[in-house]
Amino acid sequence: MQHAPDAAPVLRPTPSDTPSLPKRLADFATLSEALDYAGKSDTGFNFYSARGELEKVLPFRDLRDQAASHARRLAAAGLKPGDRVALLAATAPEFLILFFACQYAGLIPVPMPLPTAFGRREAYIDQIKGQMLSSGARMALGPAEFLPFVHEAAAGLPIQLIGTLADVAALPEGNGELRPGGTDDLSYIQYSSGSTRFPMGVMVTHKSLLANCHAMNKYGIDNRPGERAMSWLPFFHDMGLVGFMLGGVTSQSSIDYLSTEDFARRPLTWLKIISDNGASLSYAPSFGYELCARRVSNMAEGALDLDLSKWRVAGIGGEMIKPKVMQAFAAAFKPYGFSDKAFCASYGLAESTLAVSFAPVGTGIKADHVDKAALEAHRADPVAESEGRTFVSCGRVLPAHSVEVRDEAGAVLGARQVGRVFVAGPSIMQGYFNSPAETAECLQNGWLDTGDLGYWLDDEIVIVGRAKDMMIINGRNVWPQDIEWTVEHIDGLKSGDSAAILLADADGVERPTILVQCRPSDPAERARVAADVRARVQEAVGIACDVVLVPARSLPKTTSGKLARGRAKTMFIAGAIPVLPATPPAA
Amino acid sequence: MSGGTEPSAETLTALYDILETFNKTGAAFAPGTRFSEDLNFDSLVVMEFVAVVEDAFDISIPLNILPDIATIKDLAVAVEKIVAE
Numbered sequence: 137m138q139h140a141p142d143a144a145p146v147l148r149p150t151p152s153d154t155p156s157l158p159k160r161l162a163d164f165a166t167l168s169e170a171l172d173y174a175g176k177s178d179t180g181f182n183f184y185s186a187r188g189e190l191e192k193v194l195p196f197r198d199l200r201d202q203a204a205s206h207a208r209r210l211a212a213a214g215l216k217p218g219d220r221v222a223l224l225a226a227t228a229p230e231f232l233i234l235f236f237a238c239q240y241a242g243l244i245p246v247p248m249p250l251p252t253a254f255g256r257r258e259a260y261i262d263q264i265k266g267q268m269l270s271s272g273a274r275m276a277l278g279p280a281e282f283l284p285f286v287h288e289a290a291a292g293l294p295i296q297l298i299g300t301l302a303d304v305a306a307l308p309e310g311n312g313e314l315r316p317g318g319t320d321d322l323s324y325i326q327y328s329s330g331s332t333r334f335p336m337g338v339m340v341t342h343k344s345l346l347a348n349c350h351a352m353n354k355y356g357i358d359n360r361p362g363e364r365a366m367s368w369l370p371f372f373h374d375m376g377l378v379g380f381m382l383g384g385v386t387s388q389s390s391i392d393y394l395s396t397e398d399f400a401r402r403p404l405t406w407l408k409i410i411s412d413n414g415a416s417l418s419y420a421p422s423f424g425y426e427l428c429a430r431r432v433s434n435m436a437e438g439a440l441d442l443d444l445s446k447w448r449v450a451g452i453g454g455e456m457i458k459p460k461v462m463q464a465f466a467a468a469f470k471p472y473g474f475s476d477k478a479f480c481a482s483y484g485l486a487e488s489t490l491a492v493s494f495a496p497v498g499t500g501i502k503a504d505h506v507d508k509a510a511l512e513a514h515r516a517d518p519v520a521e522s523e524g525r526t527f528v529s530c531g532r533v534l535p536a537h538s539v540e541v542r543d544e545a546g547a548v549l550g551a552r553q554v555g556r557v558f559v560a561g562p563s564i565m566q567g568y569f570n571s572p573a574e575t576a577e578c579l580q581n582g583w584l585d586t587g588d589l590g591y592w593l594d595d596e597i598v599i600v601g602r603a604k605d606m607m608i609i610n611g612r613n614v615w616p617q618d619i620e621w622t623v624e625h626i627d628g629l630k631s632g633d634s635a636a637i638l639l640a641d642a643d644g645v646e647r648p649t650i651l652v653q654c655r656p657s658d659p660a661e662r663a664r665v666a667a668d669v670r671a672r673v674q675e676a677v678g679i680a681c682d683v684v685l686v687p688a689r690s691l692p693k694t695t696s697g698k699l700a701r702g703r704a705k706t707m708f709i710a711g712a713i714p715v716l717p718a719t720p721p722a723a
Numbered sequence: 724m725s726g727g728t729e730p731s732a733e734t735l736t737a738l739y740d741i742l743e744t745f746n747k748t749g750a751a752f753a754p755g756t757r758f759s760e761d762l763n764f765d766s767l768v769v770m771e772f773v774a775v776v777e778d779a780f781d782i783s784i785p786l787n788i789l790p791d792i793a794t795i796k797d798l799a800v801a802v803e804k805i806v807a808e
Contacts, residue, residue: 186774250786254758254769255793281787397786400770401777630747688761 147190149413150180150390152364159361162349162386166342167323168239168316170349170386175200179390181232186398188408194229196385202233204314206301207240210275212310213297217242217317220271220325222264224248224278224286225371227395230301232381234277235324235371237304242317246271246325246337247372250282252397257285265289266335267327271569277304319343325569326374328486337569338374338486347562348378348489349386351534356482356494357417357449365391366415368399368406368424375454378490379419389417403427404440407469411442419451422458425465432468445473449497453482456599456617457528459503476500483530483599487584489563492539493597495531502529504593506552512614514543516552516591516598529596537561539597540583541590550592554600557590558583607638609648609679616701622676623650623669634669635691635704639682648681651704653688654716662718684708685716730754730799738795738802741775754796780806 154177164170180195215221221238225231225247238245248267251260268276268290275297276286286298297303317323323345325337353359365384369376376396384391392409399406407428410418432440452462466476477500484491495502505524510517516527533539540548541555549555560583567575578585590599600615607614616636623634633653638646650673654665666683673681690713692700707713739752745768746752750761758764764772773784776798782805792798 251790252769252786254764254789255791255797257790260790281785285787285790397770401774 147193149182149190149392150193150195151178152390152414153362154178154388157388159359159388161353161359162346162383164346164386165319166239166316167345167382167386168236168314170346171196171200171203171236171239174385174388177388179388181229181384182390182392182413183228184392184394184405184409186394186402186405188394188405188412192229194232196388199229199232199236199385203236204240205309206233206237206304207314208309208312209304209307210237210241210243211313211315213275213307215241215243215274217315218244218322219274220244220246222246222248222268222271222273222276222286224250224264224276224282225377226250226279226282227368227371227393228279230279231371234301234304239323240314240316242315242321244271244322244325246273246327247377248276248278248327249370249372250397251285252400261285261289263335265293267337268293268295270327270335271325271337275299277301317342319346322566324377326377326486327372328374336571336574339566339569340489341566344489344563344565345378345382346386347536348491348534349383351536351563352379352383352491352494353387355535356491356497357451357480358497359387359389359417363387363389363417364413364415365389365417366394366406366410366413367391367418368394368396369419370396373454374484374486374490375419375421379451379453383490399424400427404431407440407442407444407472410447411444411472414443414446416446416448417451418447418449419453421454422452422456422461425450425452426458426461429461429464429468437471440472442469442472444469445475447474447478449480450474450478451480451482452501453484456601457481457501457530459501459526459528462501481528481530483588483590483597485586485588487565487578487586488537488559488561489565491534491563492537492559492586493531493533495529495596502593502596503527504529504598511554511600514554516554516593516600518552525600527598527600529593529598530590531596533597534561534563537563541592541597552591552593554589554591557586557588557597557599559586560584607636607648614648614677614679619648619650619673619677619679619681620699622672623652626665626668626672628655628665629653629669632691632693632699635699635701636681637701637705637708639705639709648679649684650681651684651686651691651708651713653691654685654718655688659718662716666718685718686713687716690714728800728803730796730803734799734803735795737779738776738799741772741779742795744775745772752795754794754799756795757793758795758798776802782806 157177174196183192185191221243223245235245248264280300319342322339323342327335367380371377479501481495483493503526505521505526506516507519538560540558543555564584589601619636620634624631635651639649640646669683692703694700
């Protein structure tokens with residue numbers, strides 16, 4: 137940032153359109169075919185700094201040429217078709233070149249995360265080690281500054297090369313043959329929000345990927361000529377990898393990038409780049425919108441120089457959508473031309489490549505308020521906003537895909553009945569890599585058990601939570617989110633501080649238990665916290681529960697920062713989460 | 724990273740001042756205060772904090788050093804090293 141810019145010619149971002157090339161919406165058999173076609177366009181990827189300055193440009197045609205050249209080198213290095221290559225997924229041209237080099241060489245890239253927290257070296261090493269081990273990676277490639285972590289994590293693993301893009305470029309090109317995978321071959325393996333100890337690699341074929349990209353572009357966001365996307369979503373997440381990288385390549389749409397860590401540092405740069413380039417598409421989880429709304433909350437109206445009027449699809453996905461957060465964002469950015477009609481809620485998961493359903497574009501958020509008591513009886517009965525729980529419709533199921541909401545016996549449910557959400561169609565994964573038992577558990581007769589709970593609102597699907605987490609207490613369905621919400625509104629506790637789970641006692645009877653991250657070190661003070669939690673949950677949710685105090689930051693989170701409730705339970709049972717002693721106050 | 728180098732009192736004080744706005748746990752600051760365990764920083768807060776530190780010292784803090792920064796002292800040493808470069 138302190139360096140003066142080079143005196144080189146001024147960089148220009150790729151245009152939003154190639155008038156001479158008809159737009160094709162992912163109607164290709166393979167990803168390499170999609171890039172071959174995108175390589176005829178003028179569009180491509182643009183990389184911006186934390187301050188919103190253009191730093192690197194990678195037109196699709198350059199990406200194609202460089203990917204092909206590196207593919208020859210990977211093949212000549214002895215990697216066989218179907219071999220896995222772990223890639224540290226930095227938001228940079230190098231990742232894209234290697235990801236597509238794998239496509240041209242018939243190799244399977246495995247995007248791996250970057251570190252993002254202070255002092256968590258061991259957790260990070262464990263995470264990438266688990267992914268390299270599970271995928272049986274033959275190479276692990278990434279930016280030089282992260283390779284020391286990879287070397288440490290790869291100790292004892294049969295990896296033939298740990299290196300950078302330059303190290304691959306230094307390999308001999310061999311006989312020059314490309315050998316892209318076929319439509320039924322795997323295009324990539326994605327480690328989604330699975331646990332560190334038992335990572336689950338989602339296997340996606342070219343055919344599934346293209347089916348999802350086609351449906352998403354054509355029916356989901358209605359991708360049109362001149363569409364321009366902006367993204368800060370990481371490449372190691374399904375939304376960042378598929379939605380905002382592969383979706384762009386397969387529709388020849390230019391994408392402007394801000395790295396995830398720069399977004400987290402300077403969230404408003406996201407909006408600046410959208411404004412500067414007139415982007416029409418951008419997606420984020422709720423918290424992305426929340427961060428921006430928070431940053432402008434103490435600024436004078438109009439203090440920013442932004443024009444968000446071209447932002448046609450402001451997508452939301454990746455976590456439960458919070459209507460209040462979205463309203464706050466819309467109000468804060470209305471003066472800059474943002475329309476709340478641009479909000480587009482969607483539902484998806486890595487196991488279905490990415491997208492399952494989309495709200496109709498241009499209609500904004502559709503909230504549904506339902507009765508809390510009826511919800512426990514599996515019904516989503518409408519009530520007035522002030523009395524109910526609010527959910528957001530995730531829209532209609534993509535064409536060629538099917539969704540069923542089923543009860544516990546497997547019967548298909550109708551409107552406003554809450555049940556487990558199953559998905560079928562061309563986007564469904566092949567399974568979890570090398571994990572037939574886990575695959576069979578969630579994938580039967582072509583139907584994927586998403587593990588999510590939802591209901592139909594006319595022809596739109598509404599997601600209410602995770603089925604696997606739901607507790608049945610004395611015949612009542614209790615949502616752990618409700619218990620946690622209650623706990624986290626107690627003074628001194630905050631969001632993410634608790635995990636409500638069912639634990640079997642010595643007699644095998646399941647008891648609702650709340651793990652609470654406790655910061656006070658005085659045992660009497662701790663006892664008071666535990667008593668508060670017990671009392672408030674009893675009062676608000678109406679259940680008696682056990683309270684276990686655990687150290688701050690001991691509850692596991694998913695890579696997107698959500699509580700990994702299932703993992704918390706597994707770790708707790710395994711003794712991996714220490715219990716803080718608390719002395720009850722003398723009676 | 725807690726090696727032999729000792730950060731200057733000025734750097735530590737500057738970091739304490741910045742941390743004051745992020746301190747939700749009411750913890751007292753010392754060189755050995757840990758970001759995760761003592762201050763309960765999640766990854767979003769970490770990045771927000773890093774941005775303020777970058778502005779205050781007019782530096783850029785690379786992502787790859789974060790896993791080795793556990794304490795305020797670790798960060799102070801890293802900041803001084805980057806400033807010196």
